[in-house]
Amino acid sequence: MADLLIIGGGLAGSEAAHQAARRGLRVRLYEMRPSVQTGAHQTHHLAELVCSNSLGSNLPDRASGLLKNEVRMLGSLLLECAEAASLPAGGALAVDRELFARLVTERVESHPNIEIVREEVREIPASPVIVASGPLTSPALSHSIAGLSGEQHLSFFDAIAPIVHTETINMEIAFRASRYGTGEQDEGDYINCPFTKEEYYAFVEALLQAERIELRSFEEAIKSGVKAGHFFEGCLPVEIIAERGLDSLAFGPMRPVGLRDPRTGRRPYAVVQLRQDNLAGSLYNLVGFQTNLRYPEQKRVFRLIPGLENAEFVRYGQMHRNTFIASPKLLRPTLQHVRRDDLFFAGQLTGVEGYMGNIATGLLAGLNAARLHNHEEPLTLPQTTMLGALCHYVTHANLKDFQPMKANFGILPALESAHKLGKRERARAYADRALADLTSTLIRVREGEPAPGA
Numbered sequence: 001m002a003d004l005l006i007i008g009g010g011l012a013g014s015e016a017a018h019q020a021a022r023r024g025l026r027v028r029l030y031e032m033r034p035s036v037q038t039g040a041h042q043t044h045h046l047a048e049l050v051c052s053n054s055l056g057s058n059l060p061d062r063a064s065g066l067l068k069n070e071v072r073m074l075g076s077l078l079l080e081c082a083e084a085a086s087l088p089a090g091g092a093l094a095v096d097r098e099l100f101a102r103l104v105t106e107r108v109e110s111h112p113n114i115e116i117v118r119e120e121v122r123e124i125p126a127s128p129v130i131v132a133s134g135p136l137t138s139p140a141l142s143h144s145i146a147g148l149s150g151e152q153h154l155s156f157f158d159a160i161a162p163i164v165h166t167e168t169i170n171m172e173i174a175f176r177a178s179r180y181g182t183g184e185q186d187e188g189d190y191i192n193c194p195f196t197k198e199e200y201y202a203f204v205e206a207l208l209q210a211e212r213i214e215l216r217s218f219e220e221a222i223k224s225g226v227k228a229g230h231f232f233e234g235c236l237p238v239e240i241i242a243e244r245g246l247d248s249l250a251f252g253p254m255r256p257v258g259l260r261d262p263r264t265g266r267r268p269y270a271v272v273q274l275r276q277d278n279l280a281g282s283l284y285n286l287v288g289f290q291t292n293l294r295y296p297e298q299k300r301v302f303r304l305i306p307g308l309e310n311a312e313f314v315r316y317g318q319m320h321r322n323t324f325i326a327s328p329k330l331l332r333p334t335l336q337h338v339r340r341d342d343l344f345f346a347g348q349l350t351g352v353e354g355y356m357g358n359i360a361t362g363l364l365a366g367l368n369a370a371r372l373h374n375h376e377e378p379l380t381l382p383q384t385t386m387l388g389a390l391c392h393y394v395t396h397a398n399l400k401d402f403q404p405m406k407a408n409f410g411i412l413p414a415l416e417s418a419h420k421l422g423k424r425e426r427a428r429a430y431a432d433r434a435l436a437d438l439t440s441t442l443i444r445v446r447e448g449e450p451a452p453g454a
């Protein structure tokens with residue numbers, strides 16, 4: 001009889017299994033490969049890296065490097081295997097993917113407290129469990145997860161629109177306004193890029209000709225429209241909308257209704273609207289412009305938008321399969337479900353993005369499942385640590401705009417004394433504070449005192 005079930009032998013699930021097992025729990029780890037495939041994984045190994053072979057920066061003053069130092073302190077098995085399989089890659093931790101996955105598989109398989117069952121789990125079990133089935137969670141299990149809290153709290157795709165630096169928008173052409181003047185700000189909430197009829201058709205033509213990122217089999221649904229990103233929002237890439245008819249964008253995301261160009265006094269033929277993306281107002285995103293164009297093509301084609309001819313892109317648009325739950329509503333920073341203490345989520349499903357973040361949340365879920373089993377309070381890590389900040393972010397973000405988040409210094413609480421420092425020194429100060437706070441948390445835990453926030 002197992003003390004803990006884990007669904008998914010990927011990055012998070014393998015790490016979680018090892019953490020719980022080394023604390024004495026009998027763990028049953030379910031992995032559906034090779035009998036059921038995800039479409040992205042190619043082997044039967046645990047912890048297979050599906051794309052890049054880099055686990056990000058290893059430098060201590062980079063966000064991903066800090067996260068590595070934290071999970072190193074917490075005794076991560078996967079980081080140990082990654083280091084054993086590392087390849088020369090400058091400041092990054094790149095690995096021989098085959099060796100990495102083989103090492104993890106051997107270590108997990110040979111652990112006396114872990115039993116691996118090669119089976120698809122189709123329903124969330126009623127006993128203590130960590131769900132770590134990843135961005136390509138099987139449809140049956142996705143259905144069961146959705147059943148916990150309603151389908152509107154599960155997202156299947158990411159749909160990210162491009163973001164530009166506000167100061168690079170040409171305001172001699174673009175103008176501020178809200179449709180029918182209904183916005184909150186007097187000058188209008190949106191920046192609008194107006195098209196003449198000729199400009200619009202030239203833009204649509206370029207969009208249709210532009211090179212796209214090829215969709216994988218498990219992403220074909222994107223072509224017919226998917227629920228993506230913001231929960232429950234129907235999304236199609238702009239280039240697919242354009243394929244449906246030359247004027248379909250002008251009646252869709254580029255519709256000009258309720259807008260007048262102050263320079264002509266007339267309604268433009270079409271409009272691209274940009275919405276403020278950060279509090280400082282230094283970034284704006286192109287509303288409804290999720291896309292699968294290749295990045296250089298996005299730069300070329302979207303610069304044809306009047307007013308964006310010199311726009312600098314902070315982030316390009318993308319659409320891809322990504323199952324994640326509405327963590328701000330469903331999870332606690334301990335990675336426990338809000339309504340079930342013995343139900344944990346880990347990895348990409350929580351909305352924490354990137355290989356290292358997925359390993360780190362697996363580690364915390366495994367550690368906390370073991371603490372729960374041993375009648376100890378599950379740990380909430382300090383928000384000043386990168387892992388604590390990630391868990392805090394995904395469980396406290398604004399649900400309406402919730403998007404997966406990877407390690408970055410922007411999610412750590414501000415450090416007043418670091419205000420005047422340069423970028424690198426500031427990062428070092430954040431990293432020093434994080435490791436000091438994690439050290440004191442671990443000392444407190446070892447001495448049996450509850451951790452702060454627990």
Ligand SMILES: Cc1cc2nc3c(=O)[nH]c(=O)nc-3n(C[C@H](O)[C@H](O)[C@H](O)COP(=O)(O)OP(=O)(O)OC[C@H]3O[C@@H](n4cnc5c(N)ncnc54)[C@H](O)[C@@H]3O)c2cc1C
Nearest residue numbers: 008010011012032051052120121133134138347348354355
């Ligand atoms: C195509 C693709 C490319 C990506 N590329 C990168 C990248 O280059 N860099 C990066 O940092 N991140 C990347 N990511 C994001 C993410 O970091 C990885 O997907 C990462 O592997 C997620 O870790 P995980 O443990 O959450 O899930 P996974 O590593 O995917 O592990 C989940 C495991 O659960 C199994 N499983 C699923 N459903 C069931 C079930 N019902 N029963 C039993 N087992 C099940 C799967 O077979 C899988 O082995 C990518 C994601 C995708 C989809």
